[in-house]
Amino acid sequence: MKLVIVGSRLIDSFEQHLSDSFRALGHEVSLMDVTDIVPISAKLTYWASRFIAPIDRAVSLRLANKITKLRPDLVLIVYRNLHPILVDQVKKQLPGVPVVQINPDVLSNLEKQQIMAADFDYYFSKEPFIVDFLRDKMGANAHYLPEGFNSHVYRKPTVEKAVAEWMTDIDVLIFGNLYAYRARIVEQLMRAGINVAVYGTEGPYLRPLVQSTFHGQYLVGPEKARLLYGAKIVFNTIHYAEVTSVNQKYFEINGIGAFQLCDYKPTIDEYTGVPAEQVTYRTMDDAIDKIRYYLAHSQERHELADRQYTHFQQHHTVDLRVEQLLDTVCGGALSAYPLAKEAIW
CATH class of the missing domain: 3.40.50.2000 (Glycogen Phosphorylase B;)
Incomplete structure (x- = not known):
């Protein structure tokens, strides 16, 4: 399977660990950050987008176009502060491709509720409280998915x-x-x-x-x-x-x-x-x-x-979480992605 993950490239980030696991399971992964389309730091882009609406929309539109050019089978968005137009544009330009939001952060970091305004096909959160609210109050297709640890990076030292x-x-x-x-x-x-x-x-x-x-x-x-x-x-x-x-x-x-x-x-x-x-x-x-x-x-x-x-x-490895996510999103359609099916079974 070919997928795009939208999120931070910082070392030890959740996005990096997800990318490692998808690749370990045989998938082709592109990790995309806002710094790929804006020639300034992610922090400056964040603050500019937060207070200047045209920049907020422009950043997300440019991200959507860059995602579309890669023609992925799955789009996984980790950032929670991107304009909802990003999801609209990706779904318009890539009909049938699932666009998924996965939230590894706490309730207080939901920014301006952008992920609630966006029309994601799937939502994943480690927090049952958030999952229940998204599903039972908002009618969203929300699923519980705990975090895990990257077993490719974090290994037990050999000494006693x-x-x-x-x-x-x-x-x-x-x-x-x-x-x-x-x-x-x-x-x-x-x-x-x-x-x-x-x-x-x-x-x-x-x-x-x-x-x-x-x-x-x-x-x-x-x-x-x-x-x-x-x-x-x-x-x-x-x-x-x-x-x-x-x-x-x-x-x-x-x-x-x-x-x-x-x-x-x-x-x-x-x-x-x-x-x-x-x-x-x-x-x-x-x-x-x-x-x-x-x-x-x-x-x-x-x-x-x-x-x-x-x-x-x-x-509790991230590899197992990735398998659970793919099973939920692709389900019976996994046969359309032979590499993914082989990795899971």
Whole structure:
């Protein structure tokens, strides 16, 4: 199958992981970003489109024309801030080609509701709350599709977990954009006497206490896998706008064999390979108690991490998500795409 994915080319982006999996399954993929049709940065294009309506329409029309020239069998749009005219033009110029929206982000990042105004053939979201609203209130063809981890990039290090922990020498690791809510959580851990190492991108309002433990390194690829696996505990602070769902980190951490403790979300009961109450917390007091417990019980955390690793390798790769998406979109029509059918079956 030949497809176009419209989204970010940034390293470690959801779009990059999707592209890797489609290619691994034998499909021909073109990843298209707004920078392909506008000679300025994606950030400048975003702000210009947000406030200048003619630019907003022009960017989407040019994207539609570029997509059409590639003659894909499937168009998958990850961006949520593009003008709805993009979908109209693609469907007009490529009749019969499914145009799909896949949303890997939280409820608070739906921009100006462009995806709700656009006439997508299919909607996919990791958040059951959004799926229910799109389907039951808007009448959209919406489907639940969790995120996963890129098993082609994030592999379990070959060294034993205990040795990796000794080499890395990190008790608790937190990574990601250092938003205000995440920084306040870090402060609570530090005030409880827990040694925390923070990696990622600095956000606004970073206070001195958190600054003292902030490494400022954005983790990607093998280095990310090495540090997460080597940390005794990876503490995943899921965004407050995740109503019932989790983030991509949740799958990556478990998928490389690291030990993860994260705040509880209802979908974790569906995803986890061990009892959710053993690897989640509901309050910061609960989190601090569990961190202290697992720091003192290395064998137990190693066993839990190993069970999660096996479970997530079997059930939560992006390759599996791609197969699920294709099965939903193409269904019985997969015979029209021999390569896709061969990859899935």
